[in-house]
Structures are given as structure tokens and as C-alpha cells.
Amino acid sequence: MIKNPLLRWALLLGIVLYLYLSVGSLEINWSRIYAGLDRGAKFVYGFMNPNFAGRWTDISEGMIESLVMTVTSTAIGIAISIPIGFGAASNLAPLPVYLFCRGIIALSRSFQEIIVAILFVAIFGFGPLAGVLTLSFATIGFLSKLLAEDIESIDRSQAEAVKATGAPWWQWINFGIQPQIMPRLIGLSLYRLDINFRESAVVGLVGAGGIGATLNTAFDRYEYDTAAAILILIIGIVMLSEYISGYIRAGVQ
Amino acid sequence: MAETLSSTPKVWQLRNRNQQLLSWFIWLLGTALFVYCWQIVSESTTWFFVWDAPRIAADIGGRMIPPRWSYINELWEPLWDTLNIATIGTMMAIVMAIPIAFLAAKNTTPSTKFVRPLALLVIVSSRSINSLIWSLLLVSIIGPGVVAGIVAISLRSIGFIAKLLYEAIEEIDKNQVEAISATGASGLQTLVFGIVPQILPAFAGITVFRWDINIRESTVLGLVGAGGIGLQLNASLNVLAWPQVTLILILILMAVIFSEWISAKVRHAII
Numbered sequence: 001m002i003k004n005p006l007l008r009w010a011l012l013l014g015i016v017l018y019l020y021l022s023v024g025s026l027e028i029n030w031s032r033i034y035a036g037l038d039r040g041a042k043f044v045y046g047f048m049n050p051n052f053a054g055r056w057t058d059i060s061e062g063m064i065e066s067l068v069m070t071v072t073s074t075a076i077g078i079a080i081s082i083p084i085g086f087g088a089a090s091n092l093a094p095l096p097v098y099l100f101c102r103g104i105i106a107l108s109r110s111f112q113e114i115i116v117a118i119l120f121v122a123i124f125g126f127g128p129l130a131g132v133l134t135l136s137f138a139t140i141g142f143l144s145k146l147l148a149e150d151i152e153s154i155d156r157s158q159a160e161a162v163k164a165t166g167a168p169w170w171q172w173i174n175f176g177i178q179p180q181i182m183p184r185l186i187g188l189s190l191y192r193l194d195i196n197f198r199e200s201a202v203v204g205l206v207g208a209g210g211i212g213a214t215l216n217t218a219f220d221r222y223e224y225d226t227a228a229a230i231l232i233l234i235i236g237i238v239m240l241s242e243y244i245s246g247y248i249r250a251g252v253q
Numbered sequence: 254m255a256e257t258l259s260s261t262p263k264v265w266q267l268r269n270r271n272q273q274l275l276s277w278f279i280w281l282l283g284t285a286l287f288v289y290c291w292q293i294v295s296e297s298t299t300w301f302f303v304w305d306a307p308r309i310a311a312d313i314g315g316r317m318i319p320p321r322w323s324y325i326n327e328l329w330e331p332l333w334d335t336l337n338i339a340t341i342g343t344m345m346a347i348v349m350a351i352p353i354a355f356l357a358a359k360n361t362t363p364s365t366k367f368v369r370p371l372a373l374l375v376i377v378s379s380r381s382i383n384s385l386i387w388s389l390l391l392v393s394i395i396g397p398g399v400v401a402g403i404v405a406i407s408l409r410s411i412g413f414i415a416k417l418l419y420e421a422i423e424e425i426d427k428n429q430v431e432a433i434s435a436t437g438a439s440g441l442q443t444l445v446f447g448i449v450p451q452i453l454p455a456f457a458g459i460t461v462f463r464w465d466i467n468i469r470e471s472t473v474l475g476l477v478g479a480g481g482i483g484l485q486l487n488a489s490l491n492v493l494a495w496p497q498v499t500l501i502l503i504l505i506l507m508a509v510i511f512s513e514w515i516s517a518k519v520r521h522a523i524i
Contacts, residue, residue, distance in 0.1 A: 024335040026399055035393040043394060065297070068290040075287045110506055114385065114473045119488065123310045125302030128294045175267075202383045205477065207299070215386065219393045227390070231382060238381040 039222070046224035047232070055218070055226050062214035063126055064235060066200040069210055073200075074130045074193045077139025082185075085147030086173075092151060101144065108141030117203040130211030135203070136195045142195070146188050147181065154180045168221060183252045190245035194238060201234055320503060321496035328485060328504060334399050335481035335508065338474065339467035342406025346487065347460060348417035350411045361422055361448065372415075377521060379412030384470045388479035399480035405476070406467050413463055421455040457523050461516045468512035472505045482508075 052059065087093045087101035113134055120130040154177060162176035204212020211230060218227040268276065302309075355361045357372035387405035395401055425448060433447035475483020482501060489497040 018340075022341060025333065025337065026403075028400055029396065029398065032396040033400070040394045043390065065293070068293045070295055070447060071286060071290045075283075094321050110509055111502075112469060112473050114476060115486075115502070115505070117429075118476075119313075122313060123297050123306050127298050129298040129303065132294055198381060205385060205389070209294075212386075216389065219389050222393065231386070235378050235381045239377055242377075 039224070042222075043224040043228065046226075046228040049225060050229035050232050051223075051225035052229045054223070055214070058214050058217075059211075059226070059230055059233070062204070062211035062230075066197065066204070066210040066212075067237075069128050069131050069135065069200045070197040071191045071195060072220050073135035074189065074196050076132070076138060077143060077192065078189050079137065079194075080184040081140050081143035081147060086151065088144055088148035089151035091154075091156075092177075101148075105148075106144050108137055109145065113138050113199050114202060114206060116208050117208040121207050124140040126207045126209075131200060131203040131208035131210055134198055134208060138199065139192050139196065143188055143192055147185060150181050151177065183249075186252050187245075187249045189247060194241050194245065197241065198234070198238060295442075298388045316495040317499040319496065320499040321494075322500065324497045324500050325504075328482065328501065330482075331475070331482040331485050332504065332508070335471045335483075336468070338399060338402040338406055338471040338479075338481050339464060339512075343410055343460065343464045343467050344402045345403065345407035346410035346414055346463070347409070350414035350418060352414040353411065354422060355444075357415060357419040358422035360425070360427075361444075372419075376412045376415050376419075379408060379410075380416065381412075382409065384409035385474065385477060388474045389477045397478035397480070398411075402471060402474045402479035402481055405479055406471055409470070410463050410467060413466075414459055417459045418452065418456060421452045421459075422432070423453045454523050458520050461519045465516035467510045469509055472508060 084101045084104055087097045088105060090098055093101065116137055117134040119131060120133050124130045124133065158180060159172065159176035163172050167175065200210040201212050201215065204210035204214070205216050207213070211234070215227060215230050216228065218224075266273070353375055355374050355375060356363070356368050359365065359369070362369045362372070384405050387408050388401055391401040391405050391408075395404070429451060430443060430447035434443045438446065471481050471483075473483045473486070475481045475485070476487050478484070482505065486498065486501045486505075489495075489501060
């Protein structure tokens with residue numbers, strides 16, 4: 001708790017004032033919301049009776065494209081993240097390399113996937129390639145950062161023991177450091193696979209391929225039963241992959 | 254005879270033969286999967302545009318500089334809306350997430366067979382669907398505007414907050430709870446004096462962390478019509494006003510840095 005009563009009351013007053021101002025600036029169109037309740041009920045009804053069959057070819061094509069994008073972008077992302085992760089670990093890399101790699105990580109983490117996707121669609125054209133590049137780029141920021149933090153907290157004595165045998169740099173990395181970070185690297189990669197699948201549903205909204213485009217069309221046509229079917233599929237796949245990755249992670253550690 | 258059998262000395266290997274074969278097999282499978290997936294991506298790509306990409310990137314880059322600074326006067330109000338979407342959305346999410354977290358935690362749920370799976374289902378559904386998709390849904394139900402954004406952010410945040418909170422509840426120290434109930438406290442009193450003080454720091458940390466994420470996410474909700482600075486971004490993109498896009502991206506970057514700074518400060522003060 002905050003000890004100073006003056007600060008406490010000022011903070012409380014500030015919160016109340018902020019709420020008053022912010023709620024006051026909302027323009028709530030109650031009649032529009034009331035009219036929308038009907039559609040909301042339709043959506044809930046659609047969730048109870050999802051329509052998988054109606055647009056099955058669209059749904060399955062979008063789903064396969066999303067899954068394909070997820071696999072490709074995760075693989076590319078991991079391949080690029082590992083050298084950058086090593087470069088961004090302060091106990092391995094010299095200062096210029098460290099700063100360069102940290103810069104890439106900061107750049108990748110500061111923008112939302114969707115903004116990157118918009119730029120990549122403008123540059124590379126519509127289609128799943130823009131989505132794959134977006135997700136790979138986002139993977140780099142996530143995976144390299146966590147990998148670098150893990151490398152920084154390894155047990156030094158193991159790496160030193162390998163070095164003392166006269167191992168060259170490559171063997172030092174391979175036998176002194178890699179075994180220590182491997183379980184975490186596998187865990188993080190599986191986690192990122194989940195995230196990339198969820199995000200692949202979003203980048204489609206701006207034309208970067210995947211199930212998002214199908215979903216957007218379904219909402220635009222007010223076909224809530226089809227939209228519900230897609231959402232149920234997404235939730236199901238996420239649950240399945242979380243279950244599988246939990247199983248693999250338990251086996252690795 | 255023994256000499257001839259061991260004429261080639263055994264070289265040390267990290268793995269034995271079966272482990273080595275398994276490792277190669279997994280690599281082969283993974284590579285084949287990647288190549289197959291890459292082929293599908295490649296088939297639906299117009300490679301002509303990709304080879305042309307450096308020229309187009311340079312062209313867009315040239316158009317984006319310098320940013321149109323005068324446009325900033327039209328951006329203060331959307332920025333205020335963005336802040337409100339994130340903040341009010343987080344507050345609404347907290348109100349809904351707390352009961353769900355208590356229903357989902359193994360040690361506080363009324364029934365592990367019936368209520369807990371239901372609460373976990375709510376958490377998974379909320380977490381699997383991105384806030385942009387929630388806004389897409391809400392824009393089509395309650396119409397475009399800030400309200401759709403607030404509801405979308407809060408629906409997405411419920412799962413996140415509830416998940417981290419119920420994990421914190423499951424990790425509490427049982428002795429304190431037992432000590433309170435041993436004094437003859439009622440169920441509610443045990444909750445308020447035994448459990449809540451233990452999870453309060455974790456709860457504050459989770460909330461600020463989610464608020465930080467929500468600031469990021471609310472900057473783009475406007476792309477599907479759910480209010481905030483994303484609306485201006487979308488409008489500028491539609492008319493290819495690249496100098497305005499640059500200015501908006503700079504502003505979004507500043508907002509993200511600002512929220513990260515505040516959340517780091519608050520979390521530091523708590524821990």
C-alpha cells in the first residue's frame with residue numbers, strides 16, 4: 001500500500017477524474033447497440049449450430065494455408081533467431097555484435113504483426129508469402145530475446161570445462177552451451193508455433209494469406225454460423241497444439 | 254584374435270546408434286514438412302512482384318520521408334481514444350476475470366468436475382482469438398466505434414488475466430488460509446483475509462502487464478473499424494498518404510515505449 005496519504009488520495013482522485021473524462025468522451029450509440037443485440041443473438045445461435053459444410057472448400061483451403069504458413073514461418077524464424085540469439089547474449093558476443101542483434105530484436109518487438117503485414121503486403125504483393133515473412137519477422141523478436149536471456153543465465157562451469165579440454169570455438173558452443181539451452185529452445189519454439197498459428201488467422205485480414213480472409217468474408221456476409229465454425233476450428237487446433245506441446249515439453253525437460 | 258576385433262578404436266559419440274537414427278529421422282521428417290509447406294506457399298506467390306520488391310520498398314521508403322508533421326493535430330483525439338480503449342478494456346476484463354480465475358483454480362473452485370472445465374474453456378476461447386478478430390465480430394454486431402474496441406480488448410484480456418491469476422491462486426501458501434479458517438472465519442472471510450493478500454502483488458503485476466499489451470493492440474483495432482488511431486492509419490493507407498502513415502507509426506512507437514516504461518516502473522514498485 002502507498003504510505004503517503006496525500007499521494008494516495010491524489011492517485012485516487014486522478015483515477016476518478018480520468019474515468020469521468022474518458023467515459024464522458026465515449027460516443028455510445030445506444031440505438032445501434034440495441035439493434036445489434038439481434039445480431040449478437042444470431043452469433044450465439046451460430047456458435048451453438050456452427051455451419052462447417054456450407055463453405056467447406058473455403059474453410060479448408062484457408063485452414064491449410066494458415067497451417068502451412070505457421071510451419072514455414074516458424075522454421076524460418078527459428079533458423080534466423082538462433083544466430084541472433086547467440087549474438088544478443090552479453091556473455092558470448094563482442095559489444096558491436098551485441099548492440100546490432102539487440103537492435104534487430106527491439107525493431108521486431110516494437111510493431112504489431114498486423115502493421116508489419118500491411119507493409120509487407122504493399123512491398124511483396126498479396127498472398128501467403130507476405131504473411132510468412134511477417135510471422136518470421138515477429139518470431140525473431142520473440143525467440144531471440146528469450147534465447148539470449150537463457151544463454152546469459154547458463155552455468156559457466158560447464159562451458160569452461162569444455163574449453164579446458166582444448167575444444168575450438170565451434171565445439172565449445174556445441175558441447176558446452178547448446179546442451180544447456182536445448183530444452184528451453186524446444187519449449188519456446190513450440191510455444192511460438194502456437195502463437196504463429198493464432199497470428200496467421202489475423203494477418204489474413206490485410207491480405208497476407210491464411211484463414212483470416214475467409215473469416216473476414218464470413219463476417220461481411222453476416223454468415224455467423226460459418227464464422228463460428230472457423231472460430232471453433234481455431235480454438236480446437238490451438239487447444240490440440242497446446243496439449244501436444246505440453247506433452248513434448250514434459251518429455252524434453 | 255582380440256587384437257583384430259578392436260583394430261578400429263571406438264570413437265566417442267554423444268549419442269548411441271538408436272538415438273542417432275531417431276534424431277536423423279526427426280530432422281528428415283521436419284525438413285520434408287518444411288519443403289512441402291514452402292512449395293504450397295511458393296505456388297500461391299506471384300514471384301514477379303517479389304523480384305520487384307526492392308524497387309517498391311525503396312519507392313515507398315522515399316515517399317514516407319519526411320513525415321507530415323502538420324497532420325498531428327488530427328491525431329490527438331484518436332490517441333486519447335486508443336488510451337481509453339486499452340484502459341477501460343483492461344478494467345472491464347479484470348471485473349470478469351477475477352471470478353473466473355477463482356472458479357478455475359483447483360483449490361478454490363466449487364467443483365473440479367463441472368465448474369473448473371467450464372472456466373478453463375472460457376479462458377482458452379478468450380485466449381485463442383486475437384483481439385482483432387474479436388473486434389471484427391463486435392463491429393459487425395454493435396457497429397463501428399470505440400465501444401466495439403473496448404469490448405474486444407476486454408474479451409481478449411479475460412483469458413490472459415484469468416489464466417495467470419488462477420495459476421497464482423494455485424501456488425498460494427496453504428498454512429495462511431488454514432490459520433484464518435481455524436479462527437472460525439466464514440468462507441468469504443477466509444477468501445478476503447487468507448487468499449487475497451497473497452495474490453494481490455501478482456494480480457497488480459498481471460494487470461499492468463496486460464494493460465501494456467492492450468495499448469499495443471488497441472493501436473491497430475481501428476483497421477477493422479473499432480476506433481482509436483488505427484482508423485487514421487487505415488484511412489491514410491487507403492489514400493496512399495505515406496507521409497501520414499510515417500507520422501502515425503512514430504506516434505504508435507512512442508505510445509508503446511511510454512506504456513512499457515510505465516508498466517516497468519509500476520512492476521518495479523510492486524516487487
